[in-house]
Amino acid sequence: MQADIVVTLEVALAVAHHEDRLVATHPRCWDREQTRASLSPYLIEEAYEALEALEGGKRDAMMEELGDLLFQVVFHAQVARELGEFTMADLLERLADKMITRHPHVFGDANVETPQEALAQWETIKRRCYTVWLHATLAVVLIGYTAIFGLSSLVIRRxxxxxLVTE
Known part of the structure; x- marks a missing residue:
């Protein structure tokens, strides 16, 4: 299983490399002009097509549509890399870390006996991660709110x- 994951990550990085090469060798290609906003509808479209293929249960259709969905992820990572935010390797490393963190019964010393216990453990870990994210997000929102409130108070005072000018 772990060997399959390593091969999968290597293939995903190879796909990202192919996209890099396409953009680098064809500077006026459609791919190079894309942004998050322009790509977002395709991400949603491919997700729905993947769901439809999964519901249909046909192997080739599932592989085709899941591949298209994965390519959208690669494409968004390419945009992020060009913006200096993160790379495909960063994204895959984050995914691997998340898998390890959320499955301590596999990668750590936690002990679960049933699939239900594993699910309960996973939900607890996810909730804890979400709580940390939510607190950080609320802190940013409150800082922004404080700045907006301060600015609005200044405008009102001025x-x-x-x-009063009347004409």
Whole structure:
């Protein structure tokens, strides 16, 4: 299983390399002009097509549509790399870390006896991760709110002290 994951990650990085090469060797290609906003509809479209293929249960259709969905992930990672945010390797490393963190019964010393216990453990870990994310997000929102509140107070004070102009 672990060998399959390593091969899969290597293939995903190879796909990302192919996309890099396409963009680098064809500077006026459609791919190079894309942004998150322009790609987002394709991501949703491919997700729905993948769901439809999964429901249909036909192997070739599932492989085709899941591949298209994966390519959208690669494409978004390419955009992020060009913006200096992260690379495909960073994304895959984060995914691997998440898999390890959320499955301590496989990669750590946690002990679960049933699939239900494994699911309960996974949900607890996910909730804990979400809580950390939520606290960080709320802190940013509150900082932004404080800045907006301060700015609005300044504007109100200046408006109150400004002479009324009527024409």
């Amino acid at each position: 408006l109150r002290s400004a002479p």
